Amino acid sequence: MVMTIVENEVQIPGQIVVLDPQDGSTVGTVPAASKADAERAVDFASRAFESYRTLPANVRSSALAEVAKLLHEEREEFSRLIAREGIKTIREARREVARCVNTLKLSAEEVSRLTGETIPFDQAEGSENRVGYYRRIPLGVVVAITPFNDPLNLVAHKIGPAIAAGNAVILKPHSETPLSAQRLVNLFARTGLPAGLLQMLTGRGSEIGDTLVSDPRVRMISFTGGKDVGKHIQAIAGVKKLAMELGSSCPVIVFPDADEALALDASISGAFWAAGQNCLHVQRLLLHETIFDDFARQFCQRATALRVGNKLDDATDMGPMINEQAAKKLEALVVDALDSGASLLCGGRRQGNVFFPTVLANVDPTCAIAEEEVFGPVTILERFNSVEEAIAKANSVDHGLQAGIFTRDLNIAFRVADALDCGGVMINDSSDFRIDAMPFGGTKGSGIGREGVAHAAREMSDVKTYCFNLQQSVGCETDL
Ligand code: NAD
Numbered sequence: 001m002v003m004t005i006v007e008n009e010v011q012i013p014g015q016i017v018v019l020d021p022q023d024g025s026t027v028g029t030v031p032a033a034s035k036a037d038a039e040r041a042v043d044f045a046s047r048a049f050e051s052y053r054t055l056p057a058n059v060r061s062s063a064l065a066e067v068a069k070l071l072h073e074e075r076e077e078f079s080r081l082i083a084r085e086g087i088k089t090i091r092e093a094r095r096e097v098a099r100c101v102n103t104l105k106l107s108a109e110e111v112s113r114l115t116g117e118t119i120p121f122d123q124a125e126g127s128e129n130r131v132g133y134y135r136r137i138p139l140g141v142v143v144a145i146t147p148f149n150d151p152l153n154l155v156a157h158k159i160g161p162a163i164a165a166g167n168a169v170i171l172k173p174h175s176e177t178p179l180s181a182q183r184l185v186n187l188f189a190r191t192g193l194p195a196g197l198l199q200m201l202t203g204r205g206s207e208i209g210d211t212l213v214s215d216p217r218v219r220m221i222s223f224t225g226g227k228d229v230g231k232h233i234q235a236i237a238g239v240k241k242l243a244m245e246l247g248s249s250c251p252v253i254v255f256p257d258a259d260e261a262l263a264l265d266a267s268i269s270g271a272f273w274a275a276g277q278n279c280l281h282v283q284r285l286l287l288h289e290t291i292f293d294d295f296a297r298q299f300c301q302r303a304t305a306l307r308v309g310n311k312l313d314d315a316t317d318m319g320p321m322i323n324e325q326a327a328k329k330l331e332a333l334v335v336d337a338l339d340s341g342a343s344l345l346c347g348g349r350r351q352g353n354v355f356f357p358t359v360l361a362n363v364d365p366t367c368a369i370a371e372e373e374v375f376g377p378v379t380i381l382e383r384f385n386s387v388e389e390a391i392a393k394a395n396s397v398d399h400g401l402q403a404g405i406f407t408r409d410l411n412i413a414f415r416v417a418d419a420l421d422c423g424g425v426m427i428n429d430s431s432d433f434r435i436d437a438m439p440f441g442g443t444k445g446s447g448i449g450r451e452g453v454a455h456a457a458r459e460m461s462d463v464k465t466y467c468f469n470l471q472q473s474v475g476c477e478t479d480l
Contacts, residue, residue, distance in 0.1 A: 016175050016202060020084050021320050021353055022311055027085045028179045033203035038211040041170050041199050045141045046217045048196025049168035053138065055194065057111045060163055063191035064108035070187045072101045078152065078180055083311045086151050086177045087277050089319050090312050100153040100184075103436045106453040107160030114165060114457055121467060132467035138166035139219040139241065139462055143212045145205070145233075147225045148322050149277045151177035152184060157436070158222045159185075159198060161456035167220075171200045172212060174225075176322060178202045205229060213237050220460060227373075227445055243449040243459055245441060247373035248401035249283040250431035251394040253384075253416065254295060256288045258406035262428060264295070266404070267379075268302045270430030272357050275318050276377035279446075280402050280432040283374055286382050286390050296361065296381050300346040303357040303379075321376055324353040330376040331355065333369040340364040345381070371397055387412060391419045400443035404430040423450070 018027045033041075071078060075097045082093035116135035121127045144158035155173060162169040173181035178200075185200045201208060213221055213233050220241035223233055230246045252270065254263045270282035287295050311319040321327040331350045337360055338344060347358030358378040363370050369380065384390040394403055400422035407413050407427075417425040423442045426433045434440060441450040449459050 018085050018176065018179055021087060021322055030178045030182060030202035033201045033208050035208060035211045038201060038208040041201050042141060042212065042215045042217055044196050045168040045170050045199060048194065049140050052194050052197055053166065055166065059192050060166060061108045061111035063188060063193035064104050064160060064163060066191045067187045068101050068104035068108065070190065071097065071104065071184065078183065080312070081180045081183060082152055085179045086148055087319050087322050088274055088311065089316045090314060092274055096150055096153050099436055100156045103153055103156040103453060104160050106437055107164045110161065110164045110453050110457045113454065114461060119465065129470045129472065130467050131470065132465065134463050134465045136165065136461040137464045139460060140167060141218045142167045142169050142220045142222060142460055143218050144169055144171045145221065145223045145225065146173050146181070148174040148177040149274055152180040154224050155181045155184060157451050157456060161453050162460050163193065163198065165457045165461040167460055168197045170212065172208065173200070173202065175202065175204045210236060222460070241459065243451070244447040245451060246445065246447040247375065248279055248399040248442060248446045249373050249397050250280055250402055251284040251286055252282045252404035252430050253286045253390045253394060253406070254288065254291065255407035255409065255412060256290045257408045259408065260295065263406040264298055264302060266430040267299065270404070270432030271379040272303065272306055272318055272377050273432060275321055275355070277321065277375055278432060280434065281375070282379055282430050282432060284380050284382060286384050286393055289383050289385050292383050296345060300359050303359055304346050306357050308354060308356060318357065318377065320353045321355055326376070327353045327355045330374060330378060333372065333374060334358060334360070334378060337363050337367045337369045340367050373399065387416060391416060395421045398445040401446040402426060402431040
C-alpha cells in the first residue's frame with residue numbers, strides 16, 4: 001500500500017490516519033469518504049427522514065437521554081481520546097466531556113419544549129370563523145460540519161438539537177479529529193434511534209464538502225469553523241438554511257475599579273485554554289492606562305508560568321497546536337507584528353507545533369494580527385483612557401462573538417455591554433464563558449444564527465400553520 005505523509009496527516013488511499021499532534025503517533029483510522037459516498041449518505045438520509053418523519057418525540061428524547069448516560073459512563077475513555085486526537089490537555093478534555101453530557105441532556109429535554117401556540121385568527125375581519133395553531137416541524141436532512149478544537153461537544157451541539165427537532169443528520173467532523181465524534185455516533189446505535197437518522201461521513205472537506213453542501217435535498221447546513229470555509233459554503237449552498245458559527249478576535253476590557261485577581265484568573269484561562277484554539281479566546285486585552293503596567297506584568301508572569309507539555313499529564317496546562325502548519329502561520333503573524341514595531345512581552349517561541357504563551361503590546365493597528373483571528377496562544381494588550389475609547393477599540397474588528405468586561409460599576413457595565421457589537425457580553429468574566437443552554441453565536445464576520453440547545457433546535461425546525469375554516473351550521477344538527 002502506498003503511504004504519503006502530508007503535514008500532520010498520513011494518507012492511505014481510502015483512509016484517514018488520525019495522528020496525535022503531540023508526537024505523531026497513530027490514534028486510529030477512519031474511512032476517507034468520496035463524493036459518491038456523500039451522495040449515498042444524502043440518499044439514505046432522505047429516505048430515512050421520509051420513513052421516520054413522524055417518529056414519536058418520546059423515542060427521540062429517550063435516545064438522547066440514553067446517549068448522555070452512556071457518555072457519562074465512558075467519560076474517561078472519551079476524555080483520553082479527545083486528548084490524544086486533538087490539542088486538549090486531559091483536564092480540558094474532561095471538561096469538554098462533562099459539558100457534552102449536559103448538551104445531550106438538554107437536547108433530550110428540549111424535545112418536549114418544541115411546542116407551537118394557537119393563533120387568534122378572528123383578529124382579522126372576515127376570519128371570525130377560523131381557528132388554528134402553529135407547530136414546529138423538522139426541516140428534513142441537516143448537514144452538520146464541525147471543527148477540530150472541541151471535537152465532541154460541538155458535534156453534540158449540532159446532532160443533539162437536530163435529532164430533538166426530528167431531522168435526519170449527516171455529521172462531517174474535522175478530518176484531524178474524527179475519533180471522539182465517531183465514538184459518540186456509535187453510542188446512538190445502542191439506542192432506539194432508527195438507522196439512517198444519524199450518519200457520520202469522515203473525509204476531507206475539500207473532497208466531500210461541496211457535494212454535501214450544494215445538494216438541494218439537504219435543507220440546512222449547520223457549520224462551525226473558519227471564515228474562509230464559511231464564505232465558500234454560503235456561496236454554493238443554494239436555497240437552504242445556514243447556521244454559521246465562525247471565528248472571532250474577542251476583546252476583554254478591564255476598568256481600573258475591577259477585581260484585579262478575578263480579571264487576571266479569568267483572562268489567563270480565556271487566553272490560553274486549548275492553547276488559544278478556541279473561538280472565545282481572549283485575543284485582545286484592553287487595560288485602562290492607570291492599571292496597564294501592573295496588570296501586564298502579572299499577566300505575563302502567569303502566562304510564562306503555564307506548564308506546556310504532555311497532554312495526558314494532569315499537571316499540564318497547555319498542549320500543542322493542531323499541526324505545524326498552524327503553528328507556523330501563527331509565528332508569521334507574530335513576526336509581522338514585531339517587524340512593524342510591536343513589543344514582545346513574553347513568549348514568541350515555536351518548537352514544532354508547540355507555540356509558547358505569547359503576549360504582545362504596541363501592535364500597529366494595520367497589522368494582520370490586529371484584525372485576523374489568531375486561533376492560538378497569543379494575546380495583544382492595548383491601553384485605553386476612556387469608556388468611549390474602550391468601546392471603539394473593542395468594536396474595531398469585523399468579528400463579534402463574545403466580549404468580557406471587568407468593573408464593579410454597574411453603570412459602566414450596562415453602558416459598555418449595550419455598546420459592544422457582539423453576540424454575548426460577560427460581565428466580570430472573560431469572553432471565554434459559556435454554558436451550553438445559553439444562546440450562542442456572533443454578529444458581523446463571526447456568523448449567522450444562534451446555537452445553544454434551545455435556539456439551535458428552533459433554527460433546525462420550521463413553523464407550520466394550521467387553520468380551520470369552521471362553518472356556522474354544520475350537517476349533523478341535533479335537537480339540543
Ligand atoms: P475549518 O474551517 O478549517 O474546518 C471546519 C470544518 O469544515 C472541517 O470539518 C472541515 O473539514 C470542513 N471543510 C473544509 N472545507 C470544506 C468545504 N469546502 N465544504 C464543507 N466543509 C469543509 O476550521 P477549523 O480549523 O477546524 O476550526 C477553527 C475555526 O473554527 C476558527 O475560526 C474558530 O474560531 C472556529 N470556531 C468557531 C466556533 C463558534 O462557535 N463560533 C467554535 C469553534 C471553532
